[in-house]
Amino acid sequence: xxxxxxxxxxVTLSEEAFLTINCxxxxxxxxxxxxxxxxxxxxxxxxxxxxxxxxxGSNKGFEATYRKETTSFHLEKGSVQVSDSAVYFCALTIQxxxxxxxxxxxxxxxxx
Amino acid sequence: xxxxxxxxxxxxxxxxxxxAFWCDPISGHATLYWYRQILGQGPELLVQFQDESxxxxxxxxxxxxxxxxxxxxxxxxxxxxxxxxxxxMYLCASSSPGTSxxxxxxxxxxxxxxxx
Numbered sequence: 001x002x003x004x005x006x007x008x009x010x011v012t013l014s015e016e017a018f019l020t021i022n023c024x025x026x027x028x029x030x031x032x033x034x035x036x037x038x039x040x041x042x043x044x045x046x047x048x049x050x051x052x053x054x055x056x057g058s059n060k061g062f063e064a065t066y067r068k069e070t071t072s073f074h075l076e077k078g079s080v081q082v083s084d085s086a087v088y089f090c091a092l093t094i095q096x097x098x099x100x101x102x103x104x105x106x107x108x109x110x111x112x
Numbered sequence: 113x114x115x116x117x118x119x120x121x122x123x124x125x126x127x128x129x130x131x132a133f134w135c136d137p138i139s140g141h142a143t144l145y146w147y148r149q150i151l152g153q154g155p156e157l158l159v160q161f162q163d164e165s166x167x168x169x170x171x172x173x174x175x176x177x178x179x180x181x182x183x184x185x186x187x188x189x190x191x192x193x194x195x196x197x198x199x200x201m202y203l204c205a206s207s208s209p210g211t212s213x214x215x216x217x218x219x220x221x222x223x224x225x226x227x228x
Contacts, residue, residue, distance in 0.1 A: 004154075032215070043116075043203055043219040044155070089154055098143055098207060098215045099168060102154030 002027045004090050006103035013080055014111050021075040021106050023064075023090035031092040033057075033066050033073040034100065038087045047075075047088070082110045114138040116220035118204050124226045130192035133223045137186070137206030145217065146179055146189050147203040155203055161187065194227045201225075 007022040025031060032051045036044040048057030053068035062077045073090060090103040117136040125131050137144050142163050147155035158177065160168040163184040172179065176195070181187040191198055201224050205217040 034216075036219075043118075043221040044205075045219070046216060049216065091154075093215050099145060099157050099160055100155075100205075100217055102156070104154045105152075 002031070002092060002094055002101050004092055004101055004103035006088075006090050006106050008104075008106070010107040010109060012109045012111065015082055016079045017110075019075070019077040019080045019084075019108070021088055021090075021108070023073045023075065023103060025071050025073065025090075025092050027071075027092055027094060029094045031094050033064070034091045034093075035062070035064055035073070035075050036089045036091060036102075038089065038105070040086070044089065080108075080110050082112050084108060085110045114218075116204055116206055116218055118202075118220035118223050120223055121221065122224050122226075124228065125194050126228050127196055128193040130190065131194050131225060132191075133189045133202050133204075133225075135187045135189070135204030135220060137204070138208075138218055141206035141208045141218075142184070143207045143215075144181055144187050145205045145207075146187070147205065149201040149203055149222070151200070158189070158202075191225075194225075196227050199225055199227045 003026045005024050034049045035047040037047045038044050048059040050057040050066035056065045064073050064075045087105045087107050089105045091100045119134050144161040146158045149155040158172045159179045161181045179189045201222045203222045205219045207217045
């Protein structure tokens with residue numbers, strides 16, 4: 001089946017630290033990969049996406065590269081801010097299907 | 113910027129009562145999804161509509177949950193009777209085929225249900 005596994009949280013960092021949140025996937029076919037972010041009390045917002053192997057998605061200083069050989073899509077940011085505190089979800093869709101399959105989420109807290 | 117509208121934002125109900133959630137997708141989006149997000153977990157798909165037709169309801173507990181999208185625009189998700197385990201955030205999303213080939217879902221703010 002299709003599934004996504006994220007590193008367990010919570011993750012707590014100091015402001016300006018380097019961030020990595022690991023994400024690996026299992027999929028039949030050729031998935032598109034996504035990172036969504038959920039700020040407190042809000043719905044999910046698309047952060048970035050990649051649709052084929054070796055694509056790099058980027059937005060707001062966050063990056064993730066679609067690695068087919070390791071079935072991974074790790075989220076990185078060079079210098080985090082307090083405002084980045086949120087829950088981050090890795091997700092996939094399979095070509096020909098439209099629904100998103102989510103990982104369990106990783107709660108990130110950035111301390112000043 | 114276009115948004116997916118959901119109501120109510122918060123609902124507290126007693127078990128065995130009926131509850132309903134409403135969703136208005138982005139105009140022109142043919143595909144509508146209802147997800148359930150239990151605290152501390154990732155969202156799970158309950159039902160997916162293409163226009164007014166259900167294309168996936170394999171994870172919808174059909175003994176107590178129902179969903180409809182009669183005119184292919186807005187949608188209602190109903191629970192009757194509610195159980196304690198139904199306490200969760202109910203998220204609605206909509207999408208249209210992306211020019212990049214990826215199907216991007218836009219989510220509403222969600223409806224948080226607490227069953228007492």
